[in-house]
Amino acid sequence: MTDITEHTAARPRAEFLHRFSVRDAGTLIGLVVILAVFGVLVPGFFAERNLINILQQSSINACLALGMTLVIISGGIDLSVGPTAALSAVISASMLVAGVPFPLAIAAGFAIGLVCGLLNGVLVAYVGLQPFIVTLGTLSTYRALALIYTGGNPVLGLPAGFRAIFNGSLFGLPLAVIIVAVVALIAWIILKKTPFGEYLLAVGGNEEAAYIAGVPIARTKIAAYMISGLLAALAAQILIGRLGAAEPILGNLWELDAIAAAAIGGASLMGGKGSVVGTILGAVILGTMRNGLTLMNVQSFYQLLATGLIILAAMLIDRVTRGRG
Amino acid sequence: MTDITEHTAARPRAEFLHRFSVRDAGTLIGLVVILAVFGVLVPGFFAERNLINILQQSSINACLALGMTLVIISGGIDLSVGPTAALSAVISASMLVAGVPFPLAIAAGFAIGLVCGLLNGVLVAYVGLQPFIVTLGTLSTYRALALIYTGGNPVLGLPAGFRAIFNGSLFGLPLAVIIVAVVALIAWIILKKTPFGEYLLAVGGNEEAAYIAGVPIARTKIAAYMISGLLAALAAQILIGRLGAAEPILGNLWELDAIAAAAIGGASLMGGKGSVVGTILGAVILGTMRNGLTLMNVQSFYQLLATGLIILAAMLIDRVTRGRG
Amino acid sequence: SADLAPLNSDTEKDRIDWSQLEAKFGAFPKLPDGTKAGAVSKTLTNEYWRSLGEGYKSFGDRVAVPVVYQAAQSEGDQLGQLTIAEGLVTQGYNVLLVSPQTDSNLQPIMEQAKAANVPVVNVNDAVIPQAEHYVGNVQRDNGVRVAKWFIKNRPDGGKVAIVEGQAGVYAAVQRTDGFKTTITEAGKFEVVASVPGNWDRQTSYDAATNILQQHPDLIGFYANNDGMALGIVEAVKAAGLQDKVAVFGTDGISDAYASIRAGELTGTVDSFPVLTGEVALESALRLVAGQKLPRVVATPQALITKDNADRYSGAGDAVRKALLEDAATGN
């Protein structure tokens, strides 16, 4: 009923938390159910090509959601990922169009992401403002900067060579998917195997205790926001590679998808809790849903309805699975 | 620097928290600064007509933000206020157009708001899902229902009598402003004077302690979401009265403004903290800013920039004032 | 006036084509001293609305009328736009040009402006039912024109798909409906998908990828705006189907022209925002001068493909000339 009894009910899984967690298994079951439903309803849904499509279409959200997961674990939230990506995209793109060498232009894009994250982090960690409202403020600010920088116009004509970097494929998988898989692996290692990961969990779990234990609170939080900014920048590079254009309005509402993926994957917005595997599964759930609904040619109002209901259903399935776990 | 030292520094003011809070004074100073700046920059800014405009333009956001404040205090968040308002609006409006008596149509709109809130509340309190993700799901769901119900078309031709209810003025103030002022007064009384207000603070402040003390956790949370839904419905009635039409896409992005107002006013998204006076001031700050920037004829990209920066600045001013408080 | 029937800009009888203004109402009249115009549009994040503003400005410059042009911070910011419009009313502009986010969000302006005796011109897109003056094109016609292209150039018919704008937005609904109805009535075509793209390039790219994967034999896409169409073009290229699938957008932004010239985007329906802006301001100022214009002033649009792109993309006057010719020939 209440959280108290919930805790009591949820306890068994605690033992397994450090292995493949029951929580992740819950998310996986959610995904399997959704896959099964679409598999039945949509002919050709399980075609290799379509499955690859789903992965590719989930990759950008997954990339953002990984950064979001780290921020959420640290007890924060990053609403500014979309505009960060947009700013990074238009600056990289305009450098590329101006003939700057690819590595430099990409590095500049990443630097923008890091700086955006740094600013968020500093306002949260040093100035002590609330993460939600800080990133709500920078959401507008970064978007405005991107618009002002470009005058509102998309930056077109990205060099083919640059686009090839992110558009290729390896072992039959789109490079974007592979890049994000590598990022996920790194995020998993960070969270499970490094002091920084431990610090994130501690800061989000009990900031005061972490402080007394010598955890560098501010640096940990700032690093989380910077990673989130960096991954937003990476997502931006992947996207402009794919679309061949960088728009200042790119990344609209990305934050909601990223948060949804992290939350479906088990991250708690109260901090101290979250899973890389879960987040990836969450992103794939959302991607699968969009893909399946499009293939079913569901009318747009009903797609919106389905989106809402599936988010709720994913959380419910997960809740029920955990209850049994 | 970090939150830890903040806590230490913040202790003295604790004594005053239950009177006119220093925190609210901080928000008030923020508002005064912004008013002063615009007063200097914009001729005629302090014209009575313009000040009334500011209040009127802030009233809808203030109405939503009051509900949001209660939900935030209870440790939750309600992202679904905009679609709740839309659903309430189109249903009331279509009843009005069909000739249903005003009180009945308005009551139906309020009932929709309550039901939307109830569903959010039940999913949060009984099923134990995270508020952010629940209301993200219902955000899409309610919007979709409003679109499906109307086929995406606006409901036009509301009876003049109905519009007069919300469009009149009293003592030279628009009725909408007066209605919201009354709502604010009621919210203030609820929060400061009733057991329910205490329960909200307790549930958001320390849920376990509240449970052990016998606070009805689930009922308290559900009531908060229902009030938020009801106030969204009220905002919808005010708006359709003003517009003379109800659209299914009404209320887009309302949640962000409402959250911003509550946060500027001192609500903590961690729960257990928030102020009715602060929220009203927060809504007026946002309204003033929009009004002033428009009168200064600032280009929209720079308006966006200013919006972001002013949210950050309001939080900073507040932070500094509190530091001194 | 209260007995004014709700406006349907596409079907209103009391209308005049933009090319007829001078012929019917004479040369541009003299204006009261100090006339200034205020304009508010949806958003500046879309080139279409920026171009409209350029049109206002260029005509304003020509007749020495200062124009203030504002826009909401984002598409869909309904109350923000209302705030801006209310600010313009209180600031004493002689005429207002508004491009509302929705059919009703600027409704209060109509009454306030009336009280202040300021004419209001509804320019394009969403239609305020009580509007006394409307300048713009026929939204439905955007989709109709593209459908006609398919009927003419793909006589064998085939599968087509639509990528829609934001669910429930007037322009998106009308354009989609125009295309869908016209092409379905032609008989040989099948609309296999009509899915939301939310005015967003990435969403449209993903949607197009999925549709192409399911219907590799698709012959064409119609997108409710050019940004989405350009996203679809990339998806089509990525699927290696650029020779088989025709892609159409709407609006005629400069990037669309560039893409058409490069042989990627098949076409777009240009509604000539700069010219629309000029015509809108001209009409508005004629109202200020006391002329009684018909309720709707229709502005031009044209289906742009590689063949005719140059004709419609020259300097302002050249385009105006070409469009006047079109009007004369009834195109």
Added chain:
Amino acid sequence: MSVISRLQFKGISKVFPAVRALSDVSFSVGAGEIHGLLGENGAGKSTLLRILSGVYRPTAGSVLIDGRPVMLNNPVAARAAGVAMIHQELQQVPRLSVAQNMFLGHPLTRGGIFVARREQERRAAEALAALDPTIDPAAPLGSLKVAQRQIVEIARALLDRARIVAMDEPTSSLTPSEFKRLAEVIARLARDGVAVVYVSHKLDEVFGICQRATIMRDGVVVGSVDLAQVSEKAVVSMMVGRELAQEQHRSHASSEVRLSVRCLASATKVRDVSFDLHRGEVLGIAGLVGSGRTELLRLLAGADRASSGTVEIDGKAVKLSNPRDAIAAGIGLVPEERKREGIVPLRSISNNMALASMGVFAPRGVIDHTRLKRVAAEKMKRVNLRPFLLDRPIRLFSGGNQQKAIIGRWLAAGTRILLFDEPTRGIDVGAKAEIYHLIEELAAEGNSVVVVSSELPEVIRLADRVLVMRDGTVAAELDRADLNEQAIAAHAIPQSETQAGKAQGHRAGA
């Protein structure tokens, strides 16, 4: 004693996943009886009382009140059945006032609509009067010190006029004089026929006020005894299942100065504190609540910043601007408020232990989990963690075992100067002896230890030397030879009434 007991536990079992916290617990408490409940950390005392107060439901068994079985499905039901409970962990809402907290969940109202604040405050003041009249019922609870918060918690249980009052370590943060006032209150309750269940690790308290006691070990009742008939030693051996050797104080202090503090002051409370701490020394710090001991330790641990003064370690000046500086300098703090400042609840024992020494476990940037597990096993064995489940989230452990993990944290970090703030608060006699032993071992290994404690016997038992703090500064320094409770108390108590008022100024509120 009546035939029908006021309270009877009948065959209560409680199984948590992986832990059997209680098996077949039965005993009874008569009306007007003050019944001690004793046992080591994790014996199941709190679990039993939480069942009594409706927070947990028993796996098996029943609770009888006045001979009738009662359904205690939630805290509200327990209240209705006449049970009031003082929880081990403070269950309060810092932002609400003292009175609001006391009446939380069942506020007094005017006309059933408005909270009757005045009336609540008046009644709260009445309940507080007997315990600590200086607490302002209108003050926000968050502004109170822990000890006062605990008093509020006790006073809350008195409001109800309950038939049964369960007290789970009510005095863990209280001083002996505060206990004395509580004892009077409890005696009054007993006179009114209330059955009191009293849990404490302080055996002298239990022997002082209880007639009978039930002793538990590992979830089962070892026996119920008449306290007039048994010795403390016998009770202790029942609790721990073996004889506890009475250890004597042994000093390992050398003359080498490890830590030298000069004229240290903080912005809020501490002023002009100077002392030396030697290698191998255990320095006790005594003083009244609010005398600034916690704050002094926080300055040394880098948790708060000093406004002036110097700290030298091994003759070198160190800057302690945050806990990391302190840890790097070899200083570690075992904090007073374990739940708030000690543990990261969702993380395991191992992870909580390793938190302060991540660098050690991740020499190449990646955590060596094998090594971490090994060290955790070793340290936790040394502190005798129970149950010995290193991967279990720490929040599921009893308070005493949480404390052990925190001590293990500094053992793992190789800290040379350990600061203990109330190290045995809420910790059982067995574990207490273990911790004392541990502290001596640490000193013998050449570490330096500071122990802040409100329990004078503890200070006397452990310290080579004692600083008595009063009003933020060192009032006296007592060598081992001069140590006794009277001497400490004499220096700790303010000289005059006016100063007393000042020292407790923050309590008085208005």
